[in-house]
Amino acid sequence: MTDLTRRTMIAASVFAASALALPRGSRAAAPQAKTQGPGVYRYKLGDFELTALYDGTWYLPIDDKFIRNASGARVDKALAKAFLPLHVLPITITALLVHTGTKLVLIDTGSAGQIVDSAGFMNANMTAAGIAPADIDVILISHFHPDHIDGIKTKDGDKVFPNAEIFVPEPEWTFWMDDGNQSRATGSVLKYFRNARRIFRDIAKEVHRFKPGVELLPGIISLPAYGHTPGHTAFALQSRTEHLLVMSDTVRNPYLFVRHPDWQPIFDMDGPQAVKTRRHMLDRAAADRMWVEAYHFPFPACGHIVKAGTGYELLPSMWQPL
Amino acid sequence: MTDLTRRTMIAASVFAASALALPRGSRAAAPQAKTQGPGVYRYKLGDFELTALYDGTWYLPIDDKFIRNASGARVDKALAKAFLPLHVLPITITALLVHTGTKLVLIDTGSAGQIVDSAGFMNANMTAAGIAPADIDVILISHFHPDHIDGIKTKDGDKVFPNAEIFVPEPEWTFWMDDGNQSRATGSVLKYFRNARRIFRDIAKEVHRFKPGVELLPGIISLPAYGHTPGHTAFALQSRTEHLLVMSDTVRNPYLFVRHPDWQPIFDMDGPQAVKTRRHMLDRAAADRMWVEAYHFPFPACGHIVKAGTGYELLPSMWQPL
Numbered sequence: 001m002t003d004l005t006r007r008t009m010i011a012a013s014v015f016a017a018s019a020l021a022l023p024r025g026s027r028a029a030a031p032q033a034k035t036q037g038p039g040v041y042r043y044k045l046g047d048f049e050l051t052a053l054y055d056g057t058w059y060l061p062i063d064d065k066f067i068r069n070a071s072g073a074r075v076d077k078a079l080a081k082a083f084l085p086l087h088v089l090p091i092t093i094t095a096l097l098v099h100t101g102t103k104l105v106l107i108d109t110g111s112a113g114q115i116v117d118s119a120g121f122m123n124a125n126m127t128a129a130g131i132a133p134a135d136i137d138v139i140l141i142s143h144f145h146p147d148h149i150d151g152i153k154t155k156d157g158d159k160v161f162p163n164a165e166i167f168v169p170e171p172e173w174t175f176w177m178d179d180g181n182q183s184r185a186t187g188s189v190l191k192y193f194r195n196a197r198r199i200f201r202d203i204a205k206e207v208h209r210f211k212p213g214v215e216l217l218p219g220i221i222s223l224p225a226y227g228h229t230p231g232h233t234a235f236a237l238q239s240r241t242e243h244l245l246v247m248s249d250t251v252r253n254p255y256l257f258v259r260h261p262d263w264q265p266i267f268d269m270d271g272p273q274a275v276k277t278r279r280h281m282l283d284r285a286a287a288d289r290m291w292v293e294a295y296h297f298p299f300p301a302c303g304h305i306v307k308a309g310t311g312y313e314l315l316p317s318m319w320q321p322l
Numbered sequence: 323m324t325d326l327t328r329r330t331m332i333a334a335s336v337f338a339a340s341a342l343a344l345p346r347g348s349r350a351a352a353p354q355a356k357t358q359g360p361g362v363y364r365y366k367l368g369d370f371e372l373t374a375l376y377d378g379t380w381y382l383p384i385d386d387k388f389i390r391n392a393s394g395a396r397v398d399k400a401l402a403k404a405f406l407p408l409h410v411l412p413i414t415i416t417a418l419l420v421h422t423g424t425k426l427v428l429i430d431t432g433s434a435g436q437i438v439d440s441a442g443f444m445n446a447n448m449t450a451a452g453i454a455p456a457d458i459d460v461i462l463i464s465h466f467h468p469d470h471i472d473g474i475k476t477k478d479g480d481k482v483f484p485n486a487e488i489f490v491p492e493p494e495w496t497f498w499m500d501d502g503n504q505s506r507a508t509g510s511v512l513k514y515f516r517n518a519r520r521i522f523r524d525i526a527k528e529v530h531r532f533k534p535g536v537e538l539l540p541g542i543i544s545l546p547a548y549g550h551t552p553g554h555t556a557f558a559l560q561s562r563t564e565h566l567l568v569m570s571d572t573v574r575n576p577y578l579f580v581r582h583p584d585w586q587p588i589f590d591m592d593g594p595q596a597v598k599t600r601r602h603m604l605d606r607a608a609a610d611r612m613w614v615e616a617y618h619f620p621f622p623a624c625g626h627i628v629k630a631g632t633g634y635e636l637l638p639s640m641w642q643p644l
Contacts, residue, residue, distance in 0.1 A: 027424055028421060028422070028423070028424055028425050028426040028457070028459055029426065029456070029457040029459065029485070030421075030426055030452070030453055030454070030457040032371040032421045032423070033364060033371065033373070033421075033451065033452060033644075034371070034644065035364070035644055036363075036364055036642075036643050036644040037360060037362030037363055037364055037373075037450070037451060038359060038360050038362065038450075039641065040359030040360065041358075041359055042355060042357070042358055042359055049354040049355065049356070051355070051359070054641065056643055057640070057641075057642050057643060081628075082637060083611065083613075083626045083637060083639075084640075090640060090642070092640060092641065092642075099350060099352075099354045100350070101350070101354070102349060102350055103350050104350040104351065104352055118643050121643075128359070128360075129355065129359060130352070130355060131352055132352070134351065135350070135351040135352040137350055137351065163351070289405065291405075298638070298640040298641055299640075299641035300641075304405045306403075315404060315405060316620070316638060317405075318379075318406075318412060318414060318620040318621075319361065319376065319379075319414065319620055319621035319622075320358075320379050320412070320414075321358050321378055321379060321440050321443075322355075322356065322357055322358040
């Protein structure tokens, strides 16, 4: 067969006789769309209907200090191995909608376009999925980083989901809403304190605070997964005999943090504790062959974890009919 | 943190106090959708705009004879390792639409619902992508298996893409349209002969036959990739400095045929030749870090190939904004 090097591919293009060039008009009937298709993927978990809603991808420039315990060169090597551009972390954001049959539950709320222009499509994708903001009964929050809570409010401070009851981890609330903690914060962490107040202060009385470990709704159990933030919470979903472990930000981009679970990005407020939680969760997921989901996995953000070398690999679930 | 075994997850559900069970109505505002979202994914290749159009998944029951040179037990082990059900091959079908800027080109045409009910969504997804059948300027066919050509015609024999010029590999035409070859065929292969006649006989004069190796349109080069069928053809796409290798059916489900390139499924008419073509193409793709696409890869069906053990692995491309 034809030799397949890139050089040959280029040469073939330049020199091959275009014997079959078409005689008809030189413009295609339809223009290029120049926009992405809807990011909506549904899957079943027992009687639950789950919908992955793509919010976008935040391309974060990273430097040598991004991972506290790995050099920029090692991180670039991991990016190259995954065929990703160097010095940039692609942070995919996918919110999870859970229709339990009796409640429509949104786990984390997207960035609402308040962080970067390449993210903020969750609400448009929710519309594409046939769901109106007023349909959401319950919002569960994993932790108070902006890309998880910004979707609760518009830039002007209006509530986006007028009928939703909001549940947040109690230790997360205690940490971020404490004025003493805020007074000691600097840089981006200080921004997160201010943002938490922007989102929650005027609706504080309506926000339910839960102790991670409790069952929040039948088949939706909160799981303490501290380290990324002081109250960071994962969720276990179960319906009939099926289970899904919603890992929230315990792991993020799989090519960095599933493959290298010991790496401590500056995002993890307590690096060693985050590693301990991450290793524990990945280890259990692999040992028990659990179905897993994570907010920053590539859309549609679900799959399985397998042990590989000193770390793990994510096997993404295959896109299937519902 | 909470112990995460499945047993614990179940126990937590059964015994945990549902302290936060919500007081409001017991019906969600919106019903479950009970249908999959649109399978439309766009990506850029230089000036080309590519659209992956999901057609569905054909769940093919397989037995001990499905792979000529691997036992059913080995195949089941590979399926289990990929977290897939045993004794069933999930055959994802994704057609590729290439907007070159001046031509709208469809590479292979989906199953048109003429094979199984769980496939045949390509045209609905094309509509979701804003493309009408009459917009298609060119159809390129990789080979004459039904899941690649059935979309050309309705069950009643009408042309689905009224304005499309159809290009097929000359050796594929010669083989399948030969009455002597048909007279020697049995079983499913005989069905494929009859199906090729159903699709092509009355439009034979309109069908352009090309010799694999030629450039079909600027930036779209055909590549002989024989073995799966006598005239099976792959395509190299290139625009500006970017390249995509469209592998057609040289490989199919990655967990079986990328990981085990030597396996000879009964689909491959010339098993040893198909293995030679597959190994050559996977080896070049891995060595040159080519971007690749294949008709039966999990939607959206594009990624990169890396060497792993005695075979290869597919690293799916991350879903991104356009």
